[in-house]
Amino acid sequence: MNNKFDALKDDDSGDHDQDNCSPKDGEKEKNDEEEKDSNTTKRKAVVPGAGEHPLQYNYTFWYSRRTPGRPASTQSYEQNIKQIGSFASVEQFWRFYSHMIRPDDLTGHSDFHLFKEGIKPMWEDDANKSGGKWIIRLRKGLASRCWENLILAMLGEQFMVGEEICGAVVSVRFQEDIISIWNKTASDQATTARIRDTLRRVLNLPPNTIMEYKTHTDSIKAWEDFHGLVNASGGR
Template identity: 30%
Template sequence: MPEPIIQVKTFEGYPIPDDTTPTTRKTLHQNILGKLRPLPLLYHWTVWFDRYTNPADTTDPEKQYTSRQTILYEDVADIATFYRVYNNYPWNKIRLRDTVHIFRKGTKPVWEDPENRLGGCWTFRVPKPLSQQFFHELAILTIANELQAAVEGEHDHILGVSTSARFNSYLISVWNKHGSNAASIKILEETIIKRLSPELRPIQNSNSYFYKKHADREGYDEAIRAFTGSSDRASFVS
């Protein structure tokens, strides 16, 4: 599939979608947004497209990243720009294992980025019928600073949100900076569950979502070594 171009102009752990949910709330929300001046965001954000490549196809990790990752929109600075980008993205054309990331501007959506090296993410396995609404709400909670405000007291940082296509579901993740801060991780989980619409909330402590540090992922040390020349994790502290 050619790289997407943005033109700016029942599943375990989840409830069954309610086809009778009223649409008036969505319509009202859109009408209000249309009348408001663009609302500036506290942080600027970059939208990335991450094309899946088989690691066996290249022995050069740097080429693997540069060939697969494309910036779709570099500077999302207000809510109006976010919706222009979001509403024009061909979500139905995401291929299996391709990923879209929305990350703080200046932070790349890879483990090796200095902001990410000691972090981790909450990952939700969301059935396809619910996935688009789930990602939309989680993206808004992320860029509108709702999640950041929740973990501020723990001196943590919310760095981005991702959605990745799978066979009958999407893996939707929220990345944070400090993967060893148990209090922040718990607060983040509780805030996400509380702020999602009721029909999207997974059952807490179910196997439909989990937290994992990047350092516990397969291939982490090799990726870090390729970009820093060292696998000494003590040197990653920024």
């Protein structure tokens, strides 16, 4: 699988430094189809095209952006996540990725999410609720390289943990950027350790890099506690 990416990267990835289009450009390609299917219970699954290199799983790109300081809720968060599109092959991935702005060029409070098809990038999703994520905080200027290395490793099945991987997120913030990889079973310490070691290798992280594992249960509790305090104080 890794060889398929190596063979296609130079020819199909496009000139990353020259891509200044909005993340929603990729979304436009799917808008008509998404609107037609919005009232149906099943969407037509994406499949590899003739002669394309299939991935082990189908994946979906998502994008979200919000104004810091604005009160948030689970419902508003879900409404704010925009689906860019799904893909089933290496070639289909590059078709989306080569037209997306790079994380280092995003502004404000923005996130890209890449999750297996059918899994929403939310703590409460059935595939995520018993899991957690490895978190790495990056100084500004490193997000684009680390994000690309992370998602190529994920799509190329380099983590070798079966179906444990759910997806990955890059979060662009004002002072720093954050990347994370989500897995299904937070209690499986052997698996989380293997993900950590693979993450350190594929990102070529210095030995002193701080890596934090956080369960989604803890994330939900922290979020509820914070918003409970905010509401109690009458603040926003």
